[in-house]
Each structure stands twice: as structure tokens, then as C-alpha cells.
Amino acid sequence: MPGRPPGDPAAALRDARAGALRRLGGLTGHVDDLVAASAGSNADDEHDPEGATIAFERSQLGALVRRERAQLAEIDAAEARLTAGRYGWCEVCGRPIARERLDVRPTARTCVACAGHASRGAVAGRLRR
Incomplete structure (x- = not known):
């Protein structure tokens, strides 16, 4: 990344x-906009053609918000590993x-x-189902 030397984990x-916080903030704005846009409507998601779109958008935004929150949790965990002196060491091997x-x-x-092994194992598990 520009502006920092390679190998500077902190x-x-x-x-x-x-x-992640910037993306989460943008998504929160989109959620607020969606809620405001549908606030005055009496949309019946099941019978209104536009209602299905609103429900789909709400679901998509929710998934993106969950992904960014999960990313923040991963960053917290990485910072904890850095503090504990375990950052940069494979948790498997x-x-x-x-x-x-x-x-x-x-x-x-x-x-x-190890990431490749885990990925191949996950794919194989899905194929066996």
C-alpha cells in the first residue's frame, strides 16, 4: 500500500x-436512505413489485454490513496476535x-x-453433499 513500508503490520x-470503517459508514448511510425511502410507503413485499426490490436491497445491505463487521473482528484478532507476539505465524502449522x-x-x-488445504477441503466437503 502506498504510504507505508512493506512489512509494517501495525x-x-x-x-x-x-x-472497513469507511465502507461501514457508507453502508450505514445507504441503509438510512433505504429506510427513509420506504418509510411512507405501505409496501407489501409479497404482493407489491417494488416491495420485493426493497426487501432485496435491505437484505443485500445487511449482508454487506455483516461482512464489514466481520472484517473489523478479524482486524481486532490480528491486532491481539500482534500484541501477543503471535502475528505472522500460521495458526495451523x-x-x-x-x-x-x-x-x-x-x-x-x-x-x-494451509489456506490452500482448508480451501480444497471446503470445496471437497461441498461436492460430497
Whole structure:
């Protein structure tokens, strides 16, 4: 990221937090706008063609808000690992996480190899269903 040296986890986490808070603030504004737009309506989501759109938008915004809140929780966890001296160590195999991975994804809990194993296992589990 511009403006910070590579390998500065505290700065990367601050940048990630600022971005998540900015996105969350924007989403909150959208939620407020949606509520205001539908406040005076007597929309029946089941029978009104526009009501289905409002319900869909509300659902989408809710999912995006939950995603940003989850990202903030991941940032909190990464900051706790940094404070405890465990930041940058894979939670699965115990090996160091590559600096390049942490530069791109400062909240990473696993190395690339372990993340790949977990991803392949999740895909295989979905395919077995």
C-alpha cells in the first residue's frame, strides 16, 4: 500500500480498519436512505413489485454490513496476535506466514499452504453433499 513500508503490520492493520470503517459508514448511510425511502410507503413485499426490490436491497445491505463487521473482528484478532507476539505465524502449522501474504492480507491467520488445504477441503466437503 502506498504510504507505508512493506512489512509494517501495525500500519497495515490501521489502514485495513480505516477502510472497513469507511465502507461501514457508507453502508450505514445507504441503509438510512433505504429506510427513509420506504418509510411512507405501505409496501407489501409479497404482493407489491417494488416491495420485493426493497426487501432485496435491505437484505443485500445487511449482508454487506455483516461482512464489514466481520472484517473489523478479524482486524481486532490480528491486532491481539500482534500484541501477543503471535502475528505472522500460521495458526495451523506454526510456520511463519510470508510477508508478501501479510502485506496483501494483514489479517491472515494461515500460511498459503494451509489456506490452500482448508480451501480444497471446503470445496471437497461441498461436492460430497
